[in-house]
Amino acid sequence: MTEPFTVRIQVRGYETDSQGHLNQSVYLQHAEHARWALLQHGGIRQADLLAKGVGPVTLETTIRYRRELRAGDEVDVSCAFVWTEGKTFRIEQSVRKTDGTLAAEVTGVGGLMDLKERRLVTDPREYFRALASDPHAFGL
Structure with a gap:
């Protein structure tokens, strides 16, 4: 398995x-930043998604706090997609x-x-494969 x-x-x-x-609330912002950074790293720009008529949506988020962070701390925020069958x-x-x-x-x-239909696309992997310069x- 690839490192995240x-x-x-x-x-x-x-x-x-x-x-x-x-x-x-900032944990969510840092996580969101890492997600968009991964998209860019893999070759998917926000404009590419919009040109295909799709946009990423968050349906559920869970945060488990383990240790406190304070001003000046540097953190590494990882991000990995786990694909399942379906939408x-x-x-x-x-x-x-x-x-x-x-x-x-x-x-x-x-x-x-799907930004026109306002429904989830059937197989998001298709879009990621098509748009990414690095699907890996x-x-x-």
């Missing part, structure tokens, strides 16, 4: 809460300090929406 795509992010002071911890796929992500400490796990269920980046 990873992007490094530094926790910024304005992202912390009154206790000095990374605010819970949806899973995305598994981890947020790790650079020393390897697991700070959070983010899992989600997503799909590709998406586990295809």
Whole structure:
């Protein structure tokens, strides 16, 4: 199995809460950043998706907080697609300090929406294969 795509992010002071911890909503932003970075890494731009009349949608997200993060911490946010049969796929992500400490796990269920029909496409893998310059980046 291929190692998941990873992007490094530094926790910024304005992202912390009154206790000095990374605010819970920012974990979602960091995970989203890693997902879009993976798309770009694999050769899929937002404009490419729109040109095909589709857009990624998040149907479910779960965050498991393991260790606190504070301003100045650097983290590696991973992202890996897990394909299933049908209209949806899973995305598994981890947020790790650079020393390897697991700070959070983010899992989600997503799909590709046909922007005209406002319904999930039948097989999102088809679109990823067709658009990606590197389908391997998406586990295809």
